[in-house]
Amino acid sequence: DIQMTQSPSSLSASVGDRVTITCRASQNIARYLNWYRQKPGGAPRLLIYAASNLQSGVPSRFSGRGSGTDFTLTINSLQLEDFATYYCQQSYTTRTFGQGTKLE
Amino acid sequence: QVQLVQSGSELKKSGASVKISCKTSGYSFTRYVINWVRQAPGQGLQWMGWINTNTGNPTYAQDFSRRFVFSLDTSVRTVYLQINSLRAEDTAIYYCVRDFSVIRGLFSTYYFDFWGQGTLVTVSS
Numbered sequence: 001d002i003q004m005t006q007s008p009s010s011l012s013a014s015v016g017d018r019v020t021i022t023c024r025a026s027q028n029i030a031r032y033l034n035w036y037r038q039k040p041g042g043a044p045r046l047l048i049y050a051a052s053n054l055q056s057g058v059p060s061r062f063s064g065r066g067s068g069t070d071f072t073l074t075i076n077s078l079q080l081e082d083f084a085t086y087y088c089q090q091s092y093t094t095r096t097f098g099q100g101t102k103l104e
Numbered sequence: 105q106v107q108l109v110q111s112g113s114e115l116k117k118s119g120a121s122v123k124i125s126c127k128t129s130g131y132s133f134t135r136y137v138i139n140w141v142r143q144a145p146g147q148g149l150q151w152m153g154w155i156n157t158n159t160g161n162p163t164y165a166q167d168f169s170r171r172f173v174f175s176l177d178t179s180v181r182t183v184y185l186q187i188n189s190l191r192a193e194d195t196a197i198y199y200c201v202r203d204f205s206v207i208r209g210l211f212s213t214y215y216f217d218f219w220g221q222g223t224l225v226t227v228s229s
Contacts (some may be wrong), residue, residue, distance in 0.1 A: 003167065034215040036149075043199060043219035044149065050206075050213040089147055091214035093161065095139065095203075100148040 002090050004028050006098035013103060017078045021101045023071045023088035032092035034062055035073045038100075039084045047086075050075065078103075106130040108138075108200050108220035115226045116190050123186040124223045126200030133181040134158045137203040139216065140185050141176065144196040154203060155183055190227045197222040 003026040013019050023033065031051040036044035046055045049066035051071055061076040075082055088098040111125040126138065140152040153164040155174040162174035173186040187194055204217040 013155075032213060036216070039148075044216070046215055046217055049215040050211075053213075055217075066162055085148075087150075089149075090218070094165065095216075097141075097149040097150040097151060098209075 001023070002029060002084055002093060002096050004084075004090055004096050004098040005039050006088055008101060009099065010102040010104060013078055015078055015096060018074065018076050019078065019103065020075075021064055021073045021086055021088075021103075023066075023098050025069045025071075025090055025092075028068050029092035031067045031088045033064075033066065033071045034089045034091060035062075036089065037082070038086045038087065039081070043088060060084050075103075106202070106218045108202060108218055110198075110200060110220040110223045113224040113226070115228065118192060118229045120190050121186060121188045122190060122225055123184055124198055124225070125182050125184050126220050127180070127182045127204075129181065130173055131202075132177060136205070138176075138190075139203050140172075140181045141199040141201055141216075142168075142196045143222075144193070145200070149197075152198075159225075176227045181197055181205075187225070190225075192227050192229060194225060195227045197224050206229065 005024045007022045033051045035048040038044040052064045063074045065072050086101045107129045109127045114122050134157045137154045139154040142150045152168040155162045171188045176183045199222050200220040201216040202218040205214045
């Protein structure tokens with residue numbers, strides 16, 4: 001099974017900051033990497049698919065990069081609604097989530 | 105519009121069984137796989153597996169291969185998750201999620217695009 005490891009597990013920031021979250025796969029997953037945001041009490045929402053493609057309706061302050069085993073999610077100019085938990089997910093074979101990064 | 109509507113919260117005794125439903129609408133039911141995802145209190149997302157809505161064939165993640173059963177009823181566009189021999193550690197929110205696929209020439213990708221609202225299962229001793 002493919003393991004996904006996110007870092008950091010938690011991150012402190014302020015409105016207007018730029019933050020980057022990292023996700024590493026245990027084997028090559030090409031660009032089969034997605035990012036989700038989950039606000040407290042809600043279901044996750046897709047932000048980025050195929051490593052760098054912005055889902056329709058997602059603000060352009062979100063961006064993704066990477067391929068192979070190493071990926072990043074960057075959020076420019078943090079807004080209040082961005083303080084949530086972020087998950088990466090591989091879809092190269094079956095599905096696996098990272099353990100999550102809580103942005104506080 | 106695409107919707108996945110799950111059944112309501114459940115409170116069960118340890119050792120009992122529970123069956124959760126996920127009713128879909130707004131798209132061709134048999135075209136997309138439906139996944140199940142578990143989220144224990146204060147914990148992350150755990151992929152449980154999926155069911156092929158075209159064939160009815162389920163695939164289970166390793167941790168969910170014994171007491172968990174995926175099924176479907178195409179006539180009512182609904183998928184089901186049954187959990188047998190419930191344990192306290194099964195207390196969690198369970199989500200059904202549509203698996204969207206894009207295949208264009210050499211490019212392909214897969215992601216979760218529509219989620220159910222989640223069903224809380226609480227297991228008491």
